[in-house]
Amino acid sequence: MQARGKREDKNKSHSKKTPTTPTATPIDLFLVSGLGIPRYNPSIQRAPICCSSSSPLPPKTSLEPAPLRDFPESGYGIKVLQVSVGYFLADLAMIVWSYPSLGGMEYVLHHTLSVIAVAYTMLSGEGQFYTYLVLISEITTPGINLRWFLDTAGMKRSKAYLVNGAMVFLAWLVARILLFIYLFYHIFLHYDQVRQMHSFGCLLIFVVPSALAIMNIIWFGKILKGLRKALSKGK
Template sequence: MLYRANHCNRTKYFLAYDLTRILSSFYFKGYSSLTKIQHVEWNNRGMSSAHAIFITAISLYLVISTDLFSDHLKGPITFRNSIISTFALGVSVGYFISDLAMIFWLYPSLGGMEYVLHHTLSLVAIAYTMLSGEGQFYTYMVLISETTTPEINLRWQAVEHVPFLVLTGLKKSSAYLVNGILMFIVWLVARILLFMYVFYHIYFHYSQVVQMHAFGYYLTFIVPSVLFVMNTMWFMKILKGVKKTLSKWS
């Protein structure tokens, strides 16, 4: 069943990957001038944005709009799950498997070892919580950080240093500046402050966390901690980039 689900997810990923290629060729004038590897980079980032929008929406819905992970319900929060929460994690598992395969296939064009580490940790944690049903609250809290992905993909340096906003002719527009500021704010909230809240929540719910299987218990501490360190390092680079951009516009 797991193999069929992942095969289905990978198939959907590559179909959506082709859809990104088709739409881009119609709507972005700079797309046709890209090299072959730049096409791959563009399409890959388009798909990562699509996944980010999907999983962020699901994460916010489950964490904020439903009572699935509410402290008002009886029973440990670490063992709560639903059909929707498990299904959405399955979609993310398929995405991370496919994207990790693309990274290895074209290494290091789509990212270096930091991306391999990020995707591997994410894949292991998401797959475990999907299969076991444990720790889904913390998984979804971390997945909310995917809300930064679309902003990063619009601005991040692609192959041969060609960002999306350059290819679409918007680098000198106010959209480029707004995107940089928005990226800084969203990253601060979703990848720094939110992770601090996750650590706070784990501390005050430790009696529930400790009831998890040993593998899930250690994942709960290791994965957010490693990702938080990586997020902080990337945040410092973003801060430097925002300062540089603001100096040019001042």
């Protein structure tokens, strides 16, 4: 009877359907192929790392990357965070040393918040998904730096300066405006998990992206104004 019961249990286990994995989004593909971060597996229900309860998260909340510890096994992801902290610290040191020629107080605030948020994620493992989303916005930095070089070289009225300005405008719109809208939307969808984070981490999740978003909108207005001015001179 015991052998028969074991065979029946074995047959039942084989008859269970394997959970399907949802289609990867472009952001998932970027994190996987670009940074080497393993894609979040919704079939594995993980308990919140800051809670004493060992009960898994509800299946409904595990269909997308969770805001807690999503990618703990990625060495590449941790290296990205380490390099980012070093970059922001070095840039912040130059801004403070040459203040205010390289940037005003808004740049100091931007880099200080970035260092705190990225360092917290690197050390605690919380909020990695949101941190990587915010770091994607730094793809606009090369265009901003190129604009400074062209201006210093006296090429402010050149075609290269105009093309670079248009590229910065488009990159800023996608990486610092639309991407932040998606970030806040994701926080809203997964608020039940966000509130389970450590109180300081939860504070960073709301304060840092909000402050950066406000600065991004202000800077975007200046970029748009400068692009319109350059286009009018070109005519």
